[in-house]
Amino acid sequence: MADDSKKRAWLPPRWFVLLAWRTHRGLYRISGGRFGLRRPKGDNWGMMHLTTIGRRSGQERGVILGYFEDGSNLVTMAMNGWGEGEPAWWLNLQAHPEVRVKVPGDRRTVRGRAAAGEERERLWDRWREIDKNLDDYAARRPEETAVVILEPIADSSE
Numbered sequence: 001m002a003d004d005s006k007k008r009a010w011l012p013p014r015w016f017v018l019l020a021w022r023t024h025r026g027l028y029r030i031s032g033g034r035f036g037l038r039r040p041k042g043d044n045w046g047m048m049h050l051t052t053i054g055r056r057s058g059q060e061r062g063v064i065l066g067y068f069e070d071g072s073n074l075v076t077m078a079m080n081g082w083g084e085g086e087p088a089w090w091l092n093l094q095a096h097p098e099v100r101v102k103v104p105g106d107r108r109t110v111r112g113r114a115a116a117g118e119e120r121e122r123l124w125d126r127w128r129e130i131d132k133n134l135d136d137y138a139a140r141r142p143e144e145t146a147v148v149i150l151e152p153i154a155d156s157s158e
Contacts, residue, residue: 009133011140017081024064037104040068045130048074049102050150055095063089067103068130070149074101074110075123078146082137090146101150110150123147 011017028036028049040046045066052061067076078090093099093112100109115123124147128134138145 009136011082011137014081014083017083021064021081025062028064033102036064037102039104043130046103048076050076050089050093051100051102052089052092053096053099055092061089061092063087065089067150068126070123070126072152074103074150075115075126076148076150077127078114078148079137079141082140084142086143086146090148093148098153099150109153111153112148112150115147115149119149120147123149 012020024036033049037047037049045068047064048067050063050065052063053059054061065076067074069075078087080087080090097112098109099112100107114120124134127147131137
């Protein structure tokens, strides 16, 4: 007999998630980027602004994402608010892997890629330390959630 005593982690309704994203992005824009980003601290993720190039439009697209640092790399997840489908920024990044990120006090150009194998497991475990409900949230998606690594691009003038 299955154990039904374990409750699923609560997620707000999809409309609320979308409204929160739009509000956060609007606050970031209106403040000229002064509000809306933070560095990760301890067991808390940070928030960065990622600028991709649209895979169909060729236009710049910005999004605010949670992240943590792994050495000089930034690590995020293509989770789409734990909803179905891949987020547009992730599809754009796969088509054009060189992107720009802004974190408090720093802007940089990075190259994005999906973590695989042991590297993905290690980084997923680190996310699990930050978010105890990670596995429950991820189980709601029909596809595996990509762990995305944003690696600094070496300055070509060096």
